[in-house]
Amino acid sequence: MSQTAERVSVRVPAKINLQLAVGPLGADGFHQIGTVFHALELTDQLSAAPAESLTLTLTGAESAGLPTDQRNLAWRAASLLAEHGGVPAHAELVIDKRIPVAAGLAGGSADAAAALLACDRLWGLGLPAGELAGLAAQLGSDVAFALLGGSAVGSGRGERLRPIQGGREFHWVLAVAHGGLSTPAVYAELDRRRGSDQAGAAGDPVAAVTASGVLEAVASGDPGLLAGRLANDLQPAAIALAPYLAATLAAGQDCGALAGIVSGSGPTCAFLARDEAHARTLARALAGTGSCRQALAVAGGNARATVSG
Ligand code: ATP
Numbered sequence: 049m050s051q052t053a054e055r056v057s058v059r060v061p062a063k064i065n066l067q068l069a070v071g072p073l074g075a076d077g078f079h080q081i082g083t084v085f086h087a088l089e090l091t092d093q094l095s096a097a098p099a100e101s102l103t104l105t106l107t108g109a110e111s112a113g114l115p116t117d118q119r120n121l122a123w124r125a126a127s128l129l130a131e132h133g134g135v136p137a138h139a140e141l142v143i144d145k146r147i148p149v150a151a152g153l154a155g156g157s158a159d160a161a162a163a164l165l166a167c168d169r170l171w172g173l174g175l176p177a178g179e180l181a182g183l184a185a186q187l188g189s190d191v192a193f194a195l196l197g198g199s200a201v202g203s204g205r206g207e208r209l210r211p212i213q214g215g216r217e218f219h220w221v222l223a224v225a226h227g228g229l230s231t232p233a234v235y236a237e238l239d240r241r242r243g244s245d246q247a248g249a250a251g252d253p254v255a256a257v258t259a260s261g262v263l264e265a266v267a268s269g270d271p272g273l274l275a276g277r278l279a280n281d282l283q284p285a286a287i288a289l290a291p292y293l294a295a296t297l298a299a300g301q302d303c304g305a306l307a308g309i310v311s312g313s314g315p316t317c318a319f320l321a322r323d324e325a326h327a328r329t330l331a332r333a334l335a336g337t338g339s340c341r342q343a344l345a346v347a348g349g350n351a352r353a354t355v356s357g
Contacts, residue, residue, distance in 0.1 A: 053170050053172070054098065054357065056095065056166045057093060057094070057355070057356050057357050058095075058165045058353060058355050058356075059092075059093050060094065060158040060162040060194055060353045061090065061194065061197055061353065062087070062088045062091070062153040062158055063085050063086060063088060063154045064085075064152075064153065064220070064311040064316075064318045065085060065086070065311060065312050066199070066274070066277070067083060067084045067257045067260060067262050067277070068312065069081065069082040069083070069254075069257050069281055070238060070250065071249055071250050071251070071252070072242075072246040072251075073239050073249075079205075080204065081202065081204075081253050082252070082256055082257040082258075083253075084201055084202070084212070085190075085206075085209075086215075086266075087193070087194075087198055087199070087350075088153070088220070088347070088348045088351055089346050089347045090146065090147060090153070090222070090344065091351070092108075092143055092144065092162060093144040093146075094122060094141060094144075094166055095141070096126075096139045096140070096163070096167055096169075097139065097140045097142075097170070098140070099139055101138060102123065102126060102139055103140050103141065104117070104141045104143070106120075106143050106145055107142065107143070107144050107145070108143070108144040108145040109145070109146060110145045110147060110149055110155070111145040113149075114145065114149060120156075121157065121159055121163075121188065121191075122141055122160055123141070124160065125159075125163035125167075125183070125187055125191075126139055126141060128183055128186060128187065129163070129164055129171075129173070132175075132179075133168075133171060133173040135171050135173070139166075139167055139171075145159075148224050148316065148342075151224060151311070152286075152311040152312035152313050152316045153311060153312070154193070154312070157187075157189075157191045157193075160188060160191045161191050164183060164187075164191075164195070165195070165355050181207075184207070185207035189204075189206035189207050192206075192207045192209055193206065193209060196211060197352030198212065198215055198349065198350065199211075199215035199266050199348075199349050200212055203254045212266055212267065215267060215349050216266065216267065216268070216269030216349055217349040217350050218274060219271070219321040219324050219347055219348075220319060220321065220345070220346050221300070221318075221319040221321060221330045221334055221343055221344065221345050221346075222311070222316050222317070222319075222343070223296050223300060223319065223334055223339065223340035223343055224316055224340055224341050225290070225316060225317075225341060226340075227290070227315065229315045233289060234285050234286050235282070237286075237288055238281065238282060241285060250281070261277055262277040262279075266349070271306055272306065272322075274320060275306035276307070278309040280310055280312075282310065282312065282314070286310045286313060286314035286315060290314060293310060293314060293317065295339055296317050299339040300317060300319040303334050304333070307319070317340070327345040330343075330345070331344060
């Protein structure tokens with residue numbers, strides 16, 4: 049064990065999926081997926097300080113209504129790490145929540161990843177990255193990617209990752225919706241639409257993603273090329289549950305986006321811009337249409353969790 053810290057602060061990114069191919073429903077009730085995760089410069093910040101029990105406080109623009117007990121993924125992450133490391137789960141956790149909730153941006157997963165990194169440092173455990181990734185996979189499908197950042201191919205339920213070396217930066221506008229969407233509800237709608245024979249399910253979702261040319265587009269740094277390679281099997285199901293998304297996607301195209309896509313299980317839509325200046329212009333135009341709660345210009349592809357303290 050290394051020396052314990054006084055207060056540790058971690059900044060951790062949200063994600064979008066540049067592609068999301070969903071395999072058939074498995075006997076275990078889950079789907080195998082093939083995806084390209086892309087970390088965004090839209091972050092939550094979690095701090096952990098020494099304490100005599102485990103406490104959690106949430107602040108920030110997107111914190112309303114979130115649980116501050118064992119139902120919170122950050123709490124669960126700290127508890128799991130303590131059990132694994134054989135130490136008492138004593139920490140004062142504070143999350144400054146900027147990532148919209150139930151938005152398809154994996155904000156809860158980001159907070160779980162942040163709690164693992166912060167408490168690992170606070171308690172002086174010094175676990176190797178592979179061991180932290182194993183705990184992350186137990187907490188949720190997207191937690192391991194929040195630890196890794198950048199851009200990566202995800203398989204299994206999303207917890208098995210292959211980093212995309214040399215992945216480049218792209219500029220996006222996120223159209224944040226007024227409400228949220230439940231990920232299980234969107235998958236259930238996808239299964240309902242596919243029917244009992246699971247028509248249209250990707251036989252090998254990772255092969256489908258790899259064959260699409262999206263990885264070459266990410267490595268090229270050319271937004272024009274990437275625009276034609278964005279794809280999401282969950283999009284029709286998300287639109288069926290939240291029909292206003294069709295109007296949001298149309299508004300983004302009308303405002304000059306190179307392409308638009310529902311992020312993960314939605315309802316956030318991600319619009320690809322030519323560059324940073326175009327993203328700023330696009331965000332202003334999209335906000336003016338009233339088709340979303342908020343339009344945020346963000347960079348993606350280089351974002352990574354950072355630990356200080
Ligand atoms: P994903 O894309 O990983 O499926 P999401 O971005 O759609 O997830 P989250 O913001 O992670 O959704 O929230 C999903 C649910 O998890 C929420 O309804 C919320 O109550 C619960 N939750 C637990 N802990 C957190 C947390 N720290 N931040 C956000 N949501 C949390």
